[in-house]
Amino acid sequence: MTTARTIRSVRAFTVRGGGADYHDQRDDHWIDDHIATPMSKYPEYRQSRQSFGINVLGTLVVEVEADDGTTGFAVTTAGEPGAYIVERHLARFVEGAPVTAIERIWDQLYSASLFYGRKGLVLNVISAIDLALWDLLGKLRREPVYALIGGAVRDEQVFYATGSRPDLARKMGFIGGKMPVRHGPAEGAEGLAATVERFAAMREEVGPDFWLMADCWMSLDLDYATRLGLGLREHGLRWIEEALPPDDYWGYAELRKRLPPDVLVTTGEHEATRWGFRLLLEMGCCDLIQPDVNWCGGLTELLKISALADSRGVLVVPHGSSVYSYHFAITRHNSPFSEFLMMHPQASEVVPMFSPLLLDEPVPVNGRLRVPDTPGFGVRLNPECALARPYEH
Numbered sequence: 001m002t003t004a005r006t007i008r009s010v011r012a013f014t015v016r017g018g019g020a021d022y023h024d025q026r027d028d029h030w031i032d033d034h035i036a037t038p039m040s041k042y043p044e045y046r047q048s049r050q051s052f053g054i055n056v057l058g059t060l061v062v063e064v065e066a067d068d069g070t071t072g073f074a075v076t077t078a079g080e081p082g083a084y085i086v087e088r089h090l091a092r093f094v095e096g097a098p099v100t101a102i103e104r105i106w107d108q109l110y111s112a113s114l115f116y117g118r119k120g121l122v123l124n125v126i127s128a129i130d131l132a133l134w135d136l137l138g139k140l141r142r143e144p145v146y147a148l149i150g151g152a153v154r155d156e157q158v159f160y161a162t163g164s165r166p167d168l169a170r171k172m173g174f175i176g177g178k179m180p181v182r183h184g185p186a187e188g189a190e191g192l193a194a195t196v197e198r199f200a201a202m203r204e205e206v207g208p209d210f211w212l213m214a215d216c217w218m219s220l221d222l223d224y225a226t227r228l229g230l231g232l233r234e235h236g237l238r239w240i241e242e243a244l245p246p247d248d249y250w251g252y253a254e255l256r257k258r259l260p261p262d263v264l265v266t267t268g269e270h271e272a273t274r275w276g277f278r279l280l281l282e283m284g285c286c287d288l289i290q291p292d293v294n295w296c297g298g299l300t301e302l303l304k305i306s307a308l309a310d311s312r313g314v315l316v317v318p319h320g321s322s323v324y325s326y327h328f329a330i331t332r333h334n335s336p337f338s339e340f341l342m343m344h345p346q347a348s349e350v351v352p353m354f355s356p357l358l359l360d361e362p363v364p365v366n367g368r369l370r371v372p373d374t375p376g377f378g379v380r381l382n383p384e385c386a387l388a389r390p391y392e393h
């Protein structure tokens, strides 16, 4: 009987090179090629996001083991600092608890870390622990996680692709392509014109109906974002994403007022908890939200966030996060499509998002995916990826 099972131990491992910290790539990858960021105002940090440390954390793997030896695991972007938080602080709320006590564990993890957490790294860690618990519960009950949270509302999920080649994504069957914006305000009118030209050329490639989106990765200011949104609108921009820093709720609300309704304003991948998303929704910051289930508080919190959005008719289109978002999105009416991050260095092939860390990681075929029925999240750790356990408790 599952409810009789308790959690015997929780372990935190670190690993480098792709995985959940998917920005941790080799240097010939599109994802690190002159993409605009809040650091782009400093020329020395403009060419490469790794130069300012986007991949400094690396992947955290959290493993939970039940008293019968069954294990579940999940991954996030947190590396060694995350491992420390698990082993030295949060493990005490997991070990000894019933495997079904997911809500109570979440509340204790969040409440006990409030004095130093609330968002960012700590919520990434809480997300990984939460997802590992759902993986364990699915394995004990021999059910895929999506079946534990209400079951699929559609047979398959459709995807847009994020990467440098929306023209190739269209040929692969994706419903749209999201390109990173490469120039921020510090590169002036020339940079803005270059972005508009790049979009215009891509629109020529993909035709009039294929969705094209711009991902600004928190790099712009309100005036620049307004001008860029209006400029790209001429080339059928579907949405402008994360134009401003995540804390500028007021800026997002104003940007949404300034842009015409056919250009959606989106954000959320660096937001966390039901309270953060409540603020985005109640302040009218965006037209759809993009929480990352490995960062926003895990599946337990994302279900709450999704209900908030659903009550206001707002779509939830999770940021990347591989199987962890697929099992969620397939069960939600207000998550009709998802993101797939093209992790091939030239964005010319479909490869697993968290490669090489997860075995059996499903990928969209012709832009769509049926979530496998394998218990838990249906993935295994690749034994060829060397894990370290820096803080054994």
Ligand SMILES: C[C@H](O)[C@H](O)[C@@H](O)[C@@H](O)C(=O)O
Binding pocket: 031, 035, 162, 163, 179, 180, 215, 217, 269, 319, 320, 339, 341
């Ligand atoms: C492509 C973007 O610059 C980021 O690297 C990506 O992680 C994220 O913003 C996304 O929406 O996929």
Ligand SMILES: [Mg+2]
Binding pocket: 215, 217, 241, 242, 269, 319
């Ligand atoms: Mg984004």
